[in-house]
């Protein structure tokens with residue numbers, strides 16, 4: 058039985074309430090994970106998922122309901138004011154602006170957020186991009202009472218990481234794993250064999266009920282689970298050889314903003330915001 062949801066909180070419209078990581082029923086061989094991902098502070102967590110329509114990027118706000126410290130994962134430059142305003146509305150103090158990788162399709166908002174709020178920027182060491190803090194496999198990112206673990210998941214880019222949130226049974230996969238897809242491997246040191254290994258050894262080995270939140274979706278989907286992707290991902294359920302073949306023949310157009318995005322993202326976005334701009 059799924060308990061009715063009484064909270065008006067955002068997340069309850071997506072997931073039904075249940076106390077622990079219990080799976081409720083089976084459909085098409087997949088356990089329907091109806092997990093309550095802390096919207097009301099039951100587990101002391103504030104969560105928001107934001108979307109940028111131009112680049113189809115998801116940005117995630119995670120906040121500690123007790124200490125009010127928060128982080129933003131994969132903010133987009135053009136949406137920084139929106140995202141930052143929400144942190145202020147909710148009485149949160151931004152501690153870190155975090156990247157899953159050096160994005161090619163949009164300019165990261167991390168540098169701008171740093172200028173606006175004084176937060177620290179984070180990216181992986183392997184990305185070789187500039188930031189205040191460089192993370193590696195097994196590092197922790199702590200905010201308030203919460204801790205994310207860094208999993209190195211290269212293949213889309215060398216520096217791709219997944220941020221795993223064990224206490225919530227959630228992982229933020231960046232472009233390593235997309236819903237029913239994965240990040241392309243045809244530029245930025247992309248390598249399909251490495252990506253296949255990353256996903257199979259680091260993401261598909263997480264508990265099956267782990268909810269996965271990617272950096273992008275192009276079909277309007279918002280979230281998946283390890284179990285779903287292990288069963289239904291049209292690329293990563295194949296053998297390594299078939300996967301390589303698929304990835305080498307995607308023939309995708311280059312991201313429209315790539316020429317602007319890569320140089321900016323090498324320095325973690327735009328840092329020098331005019332004072333006037335900061336006030337608006």
Ligand SMILES: N[C@@H](CCC(=O)N[C@@H](CSS)C(=O)NCC(=O)O)C(=O)O
Nearest residue numbers: 112161162232238239240241311312313
């Ligand atoms: N049309 C978009 C770019 C779409 C794209 O290439 N997305 C990347 C993630 S951003 S680096 C990707 O890996 N896609 C995989 C796929 O299968 O679509 C734009 O012009 O920005």
Ligand SMILES: [Fe+2]
Nearest residue numbers: 160161232240
């Ligand atoms: Fe990417």
